[in-house]
Every structure is written in C-alpha cells, then in structure tokens.
Amino acid sequence: MSAIKNVWVFSDKQDILAELCAGARQLGEKVTVLLIGNQSAADEAIKAGADHVYLMGELDDSRMVEDFLPTIEKLVAEHNPDLVMFGNTKRGKLMAGKLAAKRGTSVLADVIEFSEDGTCKRRVYGGAAISTIKSNAEVAIATVGGGVFGPQALDESRQGTTENVDFVATESKVKCVERRAKAGATVNLSAAKRVVAVGRGFADKEDLKMAEELAELIGAEIGCTRPLSEGLDWLPREYYIGVSGVMFKPDLYIALGISGQIQHMVGCNQSQTIIAVNKDKAAPIFKQADYGIVGDLYKVLPMLIEKLKSGK
Ligand SMILES: Cc1cc2nc3c(=O)[nH]c(=O)nc-3n(C[C@H](O)[C@H](O)[C@H](O)COP(=O)(O)OP(=O)(O)OC[C@H]3O[C@@H](n4cnc5c(N)ncnc54)[C@H](O)[C@@H]3O)c2cc1C
Known part of the structure; x- marks a missing residue:
C-alpha cells in the first residue's frame, strides 16, 4: 500500500x-x-x-x-x-x-x-x-x-x-503593475508529440526555415539546444531542451546538427524514437539515437523535405 x-x-x-x-x-x-x-x-x-x-x-x-x-x-x-x-x-x-x-x-x-x-x-x-x-x-x-x-x-x-476558499492577501512587496501579451511565437514543448530540434550545426538563423518546413510537414514543434537560445538568441528560451530547459518525452525527436551533450540529452533521451542528423559520425548523439544519418544537414534536410512532399 x-x-x-x-x-x-x-x-x-x-x-x-x-x-x-x-x-x-x-x-x-x-x-x-x-x-x-x-x-x-x-x-x-x-x-x-x-x-x-x-x-x-x-x-x-x-x-x-x-x-x-x-x-x-x-x-x-x-x-x-x-x-x-x-x-x-x-x-x-x-x-x-x-x-x-x-x-x-x-x-x-x-x-x-x-x-x-x-x-x-x-x-x-x-x-x-x-x-x-x-x-x-x-x-x-x-x-x-x-x-x-x-x-x-x-x-x-x-x-x-x-x-x-478565501484568498489570503500577500504581504509581498512585489506588485504586478502591467500585464502584456507576449510578442512573437510561443511553444509548449512539454505537450508536443513530435519535435524537430535544431543545434549549432545550423550556420545561420535564416537556415532554420528548413527545420520549420520539416516540422510543418510532420506536425512537429520546433525545439533547440541552449546555445541557440542563450548566446545566439535565435529562439526564445522556452524553446530549449535540456537539464536547464524543457524535459519531456515526445514520441519522435529529430535532432539536427546537435552534438548530444549530456546537458541537452537529459531533456529528450526519454523520447520514444530519436533520429539524429550530424556530419560527425563520432558525435555523442549517435549513441542515443534510434536512427542516425551521418551527413551534412544542408544536403540531408532538403532531401527529406522533398521526399515528404512527394509522399514517396
Ligand atoms: C551547467 C550547464 C547546463 C547546460 N544546460 C543545457 C541545456 O539545458 N540544454 C542544452 O541544449 N545545452 C545545455 N548546456 C550546453 C551543452 O553542454 C552543450 O554545449 C550544448 O547542448 C551544445 O549545443 P549544440 O549541440 O547545438 O552545439 P555543438 O555542441 O557545437 O554541436 C553542434 C553539432 O553540429 C554538428 N554539425 C555542424 N555542422 C553541421 C552540418 N552542416 N550538418 C550536420 N551536422 C553539423 C557538429 O558535428 C556538432 O556535433 C549546458 C551546459 C552547462 C555547463
């Protein structure tokens, strides 16, 4: 009991x-x-x-x-x-x-x-x-x-x-003075079933559009590693996955240009299926991935997108 x-x-x-x-x-x-x-x-x-x-x-x-x-x-x-x-x-x-x-x-x-x-x-x-x-x-x-x-x-x-129940008034000296809707996209990764995650393998913020296209095709949310949120500032903080970010268990996790450091992987290693694309065959992510593609994401991603679009 x-x-x-x-x-x-x-x-x-x-x-x-x-x-x-x-x-x-x-x-x-x-x-x-x-x-x-x-x-x-x-x-x-x-x-x-x-x-x-x-x-x-x-x-x-x-x-x-x-x-x-x-x-x-x-x-x-x-x-x-x-x-x-x-x-x-x-x-x-x-x-x-x-x-x-x-x-x-x-x-x-x-x-x-x-x-x-x-x-x-x-x-x-x-x-x-x-x-x-x-x-x-x-x-x-x-x-x-x-x-x-x-x-x-x-x-x-x-x-x-x-x-x-009666509300007990707070003695806190911190008061809300204004409430504003958050500008820009928001994400709820904890509830996502499929996630396309991006890492420093992307050379330019503009290139994330490829990952967004893939995510849209498979009904996934976008996530990222910490350096893309804190440092590069390409995506808001609620997008990053790991020990100091979001931890979750999606059905599918596609890691693009992510090395697979432990601080990142603890956030996603409970995913049902992990697919990784990395040009370095010795990248640690391949030890945890169910499917790995060793290759340049700038070549692999367009091919994947093309295949999905053609339905073959
Ligand atoms: C206390 C602490 C807490 C941390 N918490 C977190 C956390 O919560 N979340 C988190 O993510 N990180 C966290 N980190 C940072 C973490 O240790 C790693 O530095 C980070 O996860 C690495 O991000 P990355 O994989 O995007 O970059 P990198 O480690 O630089 O990896 C980039 C990968 O991209 C590959 N690549 C490059 N170009 C291409 C290409 N054209 N095609 C395919 N692959 C390519 C490279 O081979 C490489 O493996 C934390 C660190 C510390 C010290």
Whole structure:
C-alpha cells in the first residue's frame, strides 16, 4: 500500500496540472488540486484525476500567480497533506521553494520518478547520475516536470468536489503593475508529440526555415539546444531542451546538427524514437539515437523535405 495518502497538486499551467493530477492518482489515495481558475477549470482537474479542488480565485490585473502562496500555505498548514507537487515552471519552482522555506524543509526538486514508499529519483551532476531521495518532513514538497507521468486521457465520468476558499492577501512587496501579451511565437514543448530540434550545426538563423518546413510537414514543434537560445538568441528560451530547459518525452525527436551533450540529452533521451542528423559520425548523439544519418544537414534536410512532399 502506498505511503503517500494525500497528494496535493499545483501548477500555473493547465496541461502540466492535468498531467500531475493523473500522476498523483497513481501515487496517492486522495488527490487534491490547488486551483487558480474557475469552476470549468476545476471540472477539468476532476476529469484529469482530482478528488477535491480548492478554488482559490482567479488571476486579475493586480494578482500574480505567486500571490496565491499565502492561501496555499494556510491550506497546507490546516490539512497537512503527505505530498505537495508543483509543476516545475518558473513560478512553480519559486512557490515550492518559498513554501518549503516557510515550513522549515527543502524541496525535492525536478523529481523524475516517485515510488509508493515515498522515495523519489532526480537527476544530478547535469544528468550524469540519478540520486534517490526521501523527505522526512511532515509535508513533502516536490517540483515535477511535464512528461514525468506522461499524458493521460481525461475521464469524463469522474466525480469530485470543489470548495471555494478565501484568498489570503500577500504581504509581498512585489506588485504586478502591467500585464502584456507576449510578442512573437510561443511553444509548449512539454505537450508536443513530435519535435524537430535544431543545434549549432545550423550556420545561420535564416537556415532554420528548413527545420520549420520539416516540422510543418510532420506536425512537429520546433525545439533547440541552449546555445541557440542563450548566446545566439535565435529562439526564445522556452524553446530549449535540456537539464536547464524543457524535459519531456515526445514520441519522435529529430535532432539536427546537435552534438548530444549530456546537458541537452537529459531533456529528450526519454523520447520514444530519436533520429539524429550530424556530419560527425563520432558525435555523442549517435549513441542515443534510434536512427542516425551521418551527413551534412544542408544536403540531408532538403532531401527529406522533398521526399515528404512527394509522399514517396
Ligand atoms: C551547467 C550547464 C547546463 C547546460 N544546460 C543545457 C541545456 O539545458 N540544454 C542544452 O541544449 N545545452 C545545455 N548546456 C550546453 C551543452 O553542454 C552543450 O554545449 C550544448 O547542448 C551544445 O549545443 P549544440 O549541440 O547545438 O552545439 P555543438 O555542441 O557545437 O554541436 C553542434 C553539432 O553540429 C554538428 N554539425 C555542424 N555542422 C553541421 C552540418 N552542416 N550538418 C550536420 N551536422 C553539423 C557538429 O558535428 C556538432 O556535433 C549546458 C551546459 C552547462 C555547463
């Protein structure tokens, strides 16, 4: 029988929340969601696996996600769940850390596997090793990324309860003064089934159009290695994959001009199928790829695109 009975879940991203609910279902006897949103979001959480939803209120022009922390702290103090899981978004990490500090404990960060006895696994040394850890705190607090539990189908017939709770005002001195829609393309790699990832093998930003064309032909999202986001600034930060970026488990991962350094591979090595194109046959990516093409991407990609277009 599981040592974890009451699992609580919080994420500011709906898709991660759904995945954590489904994962929490496998772990604990009762799943409770701490929700920023309305009744229809609560209904979705129940379909995803929640037994009970605390409706904490909605975001507005002055309330930021992290402003809900005092409400979460109060609920946790009143009910002492065995485990509180936060989605490992920037805000999720921040809130998990603050909650843990408040409770005099620390966070089980970036957990990749939970066991029923309460132990969990996380990657250490940039992904080169796995450490097994267990929290002795009354309430264990963890951050968990997308892809750890995998997407689960919603159960339309699931029943659960919702409860409105009073918003506890924050004493934070940081206030939201303006909210603006993000300019440019956005991506949700955690939920992507197919990804075409680009690396420093591309000589010019313009050339990424080839990868975009391939992605469009196979219904994939674009991802990249860190140097393309941080350094070259060709793609926004949410596009990069790896230990300090997105970690996920897509069905198909096509790596173009990527060497396959461990810090990148820990983000994608759980992919069902990895295809790599690299002109260096000794590139480490080939050790992890299911299919490898040794060749110049500037020759291979146009051929692939041509084949896909002609349907042969
Ligand atoms: C603490 C730390 C954290 C990090 N976190 C991350 C992370 O989260 N994500 C991440 O991605 N990186 C991360 N890195 C960086 C990581 O170590 C690598 O430097 C990075 O992943 C390399 O990116 P790359 O494969 O695009 O470039 P490179 O390593 O330079 O590889 C480029 C590859 O392209 C091939 N190539 C060149 N031209 C062609 C061509 N015409 N056709 C085909 N192939 C070609 C080359 O043979 C080479 O293998 C981190 C590093 C540190 C120290």
